Amino acid sequence: MIYEQLLAGLEAGEKAVLLTLAEKKGGAYEPALNKKLWLGGRTTGGLGTPEGEREGDALLTAALNSGRLEQKQMPRPHGGEWLLLAEPLSPPAELIVLGGGNIAQPLVQIARLLGYRVTVVDDRPDFAAPARFPGAQRVICADFVRAIGQLTFGPWSSVVIVTRGHSQDLACLEQVVEKDLAYLGMIGSRRRVGLVKKHLRERGVAAERLERVHMPIGLDLGAQTPAEIAVSIAAEMINVRRGGQAPSLSGNKEKTGGPETDSPDIELFKTLAAAARRGEPAALVTIINTRGSTPRKAGAKMLVFPDGRQLGTIGGGCVEGEARRDALGVLDSGRPALCRYLLDAEAAAEEGMACGGGMEVFIEPVGPVKHE
DSSP, X not given: OHHHHHHHHHHTTOOEEEEEEEEEETTEEEEEEEEEEEETTEXXXXXXXXXXXXXXXXXXXXXXXXXSOEEEEEEOTTSSEEEEEEEEEOOOOEEEXXXXXXXXXXXXXXXXXXXXXXXXXXXXXXXXXXXGOTTOSEEEESOHHHXXXXXXXXXXXXXXXXXXXXXXXXXXXXXXXXXXXXEEEEOOOHHHHHHHHHHHHHTTOOHHHHHTSBSSOSBSSOOOSHHHHHHHHHHHHHHHHHTOOOOBTTOOOOOOOOOSBOOOOHHHHHHHHHHHHHTOOEEEEEEEEEEEEOSSOBTOEEEEOTTSOEEEOSSOHHHHHHHHHHHHHHHHHOOOEEEEEEEOHHHHHHTTOSOEEEEEEEEEEESSOOOO
């Protein structure tokens, strides 16, 4: 199954693009969907027709370049129309905490709530004990430099350096400062940060690389306790990831602008693949476009089962309720659907939501479905 291959690739740290081609005839989409998976340069599956493959290759390139979910609606040569989707999927957001001390413990807990897969590294057995970090995927006891050399880093990786001392912090920073990361922060006083920057400049590290490092680490919250400092670090990671405007202690002005496509929900894909292996039907709801203010963006997913169970969210409220009803309709008919939902400011206020916009979602049956 293509979702099992996708899941395996993402968990192995590979970037993916999932292509879907839906055919519409007589006002309704056909039950069959053509799927093609691009995974680290390899492709699996196909889009069924030469025209679909040609258009799919172009949209795949566009999705890789933009990093956003791309869609195209186009007429079929012999009547009807196609909906083509190209969804880029990166490995799940990862946090690597270098140092297992008092700040690391609450930071790991917060990061898990935010959806990060967490690795903790420390060279002291008492501080690299798995029992100290029950939410971490990995707890590594090893020399910092050696451990860093064995880890995989990418644009989905955030790194926080909070070791026990200046020399260990500096050794870690020297190993990761040249890597392209989602976020890099190091704890330390302003005086100590100045010495670190001077040392790294003398080692030939480019100024623009140094300016991307958040040191002193965290947002300016006046944090004092280890838990408060952990909150300020997590808040800064969100600030960078979403393009926020909150002031950092480092004075770093780097803003990513926030991802246009939400991070993949690995647990949802695991549940989807497991349901398919059991022959259990489900409907996969994916936001493919938004306008205005919406709680979730393109790429957010929700899985709906025939008994009404659901996993994941596209934002809650009345829109999610409508999508859930439409998903149950897709399971009854066996036909995918393209649905549009509007939530104006007045309706949003009634739902207790600070948003008002619209979204377009694609709902597809996965696994066995009922056909009328």
